[in-house]
Amino acid sequence: MKETEKQILLAATKLFSENGYANTSTKKIADAAGVNELTIFRQFKSKSNLLQAVIHHHAFEGYIVDKIAHLITNDVKKDIEIFTHTYYLFLKNNIKMYLIQVRETDDTSKRFTNTIDYTAFMKKYFQQKKEEGTFVGDPNLISTSIVSMVMGIFTLKVYAPEIYHDTDYHDLMNIFIENLIKLYTK
Template sequence: MSKKNKTSYKIMEVALKLFSEQGYYSTTTKQIAKEAKVNELTVFRHFKTKENLFQETTQNYVREVKVDEIVNKIKDNDFDDNIRILSRKFLDLYFYNIKLYKVQMKLADKERKFIRLKLSREIQEVLINYFEELAEKGEISGDPKMMAATFVNSILGAFTVYVLTNDTFTDISIEKMVDEHAKQFSSFYQTKKN
């Protein structure tokens, strides 16, 4: 990695941390520069504006999500196992991106939609393709688009409640909730085996 790339990455790391702690609007480029141990001018040389820094930071973290790789690794397994594995993997993915998620929660609608749509679309597109393949084989019944939306929204919903309540909403662990979701999802959509 070149020195310029290392500096850009460091600035983005710090920006994500500060945006998640203080919110986008309360974080200044001066604070980002200070914590990244660079001159504020360096921040502007790399990103031109605070908004560009924000967009590149979120795009960088969303890009790191390799949803298609997750699905491709499990394709040959049993549907029940796949749904359970996918549920856990997506939950892990949300925890991995928890700073980005916290940033999103503090943003105005326009910026929040940018992040949410980017990550949700990627996940849903991969799931739609996966569910379409299974439907063509007769292994599942249901509309693949609806299945993908339901699947993602259930995991995201459990994660959101977890984040908003600091895990105090229920005494049931988020992992158990996600496992139960996977069990119900697969029993609802899987065609009956003879």
């Protein structure tokens, strides 16, 4: 990655996470990066492409599907634990990316997320396990449930930490995992 591109991504990450996508102009990003605004458009073509680049290339752990693909054991019980805990750690380690996405509610910014791809990856995994006969649940429902549960715990931990002041999030996730395993695996 070129030094100029790196400077732009760093500046955009900082400003998007602090001010949100809509409240951050390419002019502000250019000033913070020490480049001309035209340079941003030469490098990324649009502000939305820059946001996508920030989310995919500047995330602490990179692209979550690539990470999870190497951890899968093909044991459904173990893999449900991996899906759940890996996603939580991904959110925790990418708090700036999370804050950018939470602040954005317009149609353009909603599509810039690892979560959509992660859910699709899990759905495909559970569909395969269902075809093999080791999983009996609805792949879409279970994938969406895992993401919703983890995102809910993480969101409350970030925005309302007093809710979990005497509860370990691992305990909450482990109860959820145990129930999924009992209900949907053979």
